[in-house]
Amino acid sequence: MLALKGENISKQYRLGQVGTGTLSHDLNRFWYKVRGKEDPYLKIGESNDRTTKGESEYVWSLQDINFEIAQGDALGIIGRNGAGKSTLLKLLSKVTKPTTGKIHTNGRIASLLEVGTGFHPEMTGRENVYLNGAILGMTRKEITRKFDEIVDFSGVERYIDTPVKRYSSGMYVRLAFAVAAHLESEILIIDEVLAVGDAEFQKKCLGKMGNVTKGEGRTVLFVSHNITAIKELCNTGLLLDKGRLVSQGDVNKCIIDYQKNADTKLFYNYMDDPAVFENENILVKSYKAEPINGDIITVKSGIRVTVTFTSKMVGVDLDMSFYLRNSHDLTIMSTGMMISEDKNIEKRDYTASFEIPPYTINEDSYYFDLFWGINRTNVAYRTEAFGFEIHGIQNEFGEIVKSPGILFPKITHSIEKL
Structure with missing residues (x-):
């Protein structure tokens, strides 16, 4: 009824x-x-x-x-x-x-x-x-x-x-x-x-x-x-x-x-970038930020970040770096990973991902600056590449839970050839 x-x-x-x-x-x-x-x-x-x-x-x-x-x-x-x-x-x-x-x-x-x-x-x-x-x-x-x-x-x-x-x-x-x-x-x-x-x-x-x-x-x-x-x-x-x-x-x-649709910087799943990043070395196909646990990003869910891109190069070393900024434009975290070593990069699609553990960062709006390096020299970057919101959770007293602010959180990286 x-x-x-x-x-x-x-x-x-x-x-x-x-x-x-x-x-x-x-x-x-x-x-x-x-x-x-x-x-x-x-x-x-x-x-x-x-x-x-x-x-x-x-x-x-x-x-x-x-x-x-x-x-x-x-x-x-x-x-x-x-x-x-x-x-x-x-x-x-x-x-x-x-x-x-x-x-x-x-x-x-x-x-x-x-x-x-x-x-x-x-x-x-x-x-x-x-x-x-x-x-x-x-x-x-x-x-x-x-x-x-x-x-x-x-x-x-x-x-x-x-x-x-x-x-x-x-x-x-x-x-x-x-x-x-x-x-x-x-x-x-x-x-x-x-x-x-x-x-x-x-x-x-x-x-x-x-x-x-x-x-x-x-x-x-x-x-x-x-x-x-x-x-x-x-x-x-x-x-x-x-x-x-x-x-x-x-x-x-x-x-x-x-x-x-929360804001121009805040995309839960940025699969259709209206200004796709591309140059003679890299084509970014998609970005994504999603909860590790549950279906909404909160302080306790953790975050998995995934970037899918196409390499147009061979015979070089390729690395990626992420700088996480909050709503006040302050860099609060950075991490990086080697996509290939020993100059064995191939012309193909790759997926690079990493996980930020639960209770690492607090309720706020966040976005990434994304950098690529060839032979350890920056050659490409994208500021405000994509972002997400972390929603707060309440404890038994109705207070917003704060993360302990881990100084060196254990961040898990993975690279996959597609």
Whole structure:
């Protein structure tokens, strides 16, 4: 059974305006509608690309989004800033209406889109719990039955009769999440508000969301930039980019697609280089960085780096060197290998690979500079040849695990003739 279904959902905004725009535009829309014609403003506008200035004052935050979410699914929504994730959740929560398309829901929706969503600042924590329950259509008796559990989970019992305007942002989100997770809604929508809480509470929230989906059979929609949390909690994924749906289905596939398109330097598998390196000595055919253990590169997975290339030379010694740089452009590691010695290189394809062991480098974005040497003299190089992201993992206390920073890690090399 479906919990949510979206059909051709689009959302358009006019920059600098509240709502759809000016009165003249709204009258123009109405005039076209009564004559049975298409809204003229649907034919204009640009995608929501924050990297370009753009020409139009109309922007499509979402365009032609179609999806189906089964009851009991945990859906992770991922994408870069400005991809349309929060806009989609606002549409599903009925905070705003789509410009075009329809949303079908089956069950009550509880949403937590930002700190203090649905809370009245002048009312106490206790009163806001009952207010939120009433908005969800629950009776006072049902809310009372869950009340002690909500307060205990939130950890704000001492301040439950204090107006929430005096709460810190952390207390706000603790109580708001506790209300959304414990009241009996069929669909739970969580935007990335958990970043406000401390590490212990984040872990507690993720555990609760896991219980909600696996134990209680409720549907959860979760937006986060914490890819590890998405992978552990969700079984399905939805990837957005510039307001368009790029990928949906298996969460691991969506994460890999996200990694491929994360940035110009960051390619999970750089098999199709638009500027393939080639000179009279070397033709590079592919680069690849992949986890040794598992299907996503994390601090504990280790990394296997593979380069396939064609040698156009004979009778020389050939070696390769890799310099690993982080997001701050600092070289943090280098390694090299001899492809051939005794001047026995052949005109053929070779695969050179090496492995960086687990817990060697931390969560960050990385890329390689790649060098070739003939008879121990550099003859070819490629800067920013390819890259990857390492995602962090959390320990039992909810803290991001740091690698010990091995000074001389044991790196395994291998060469294969193809």
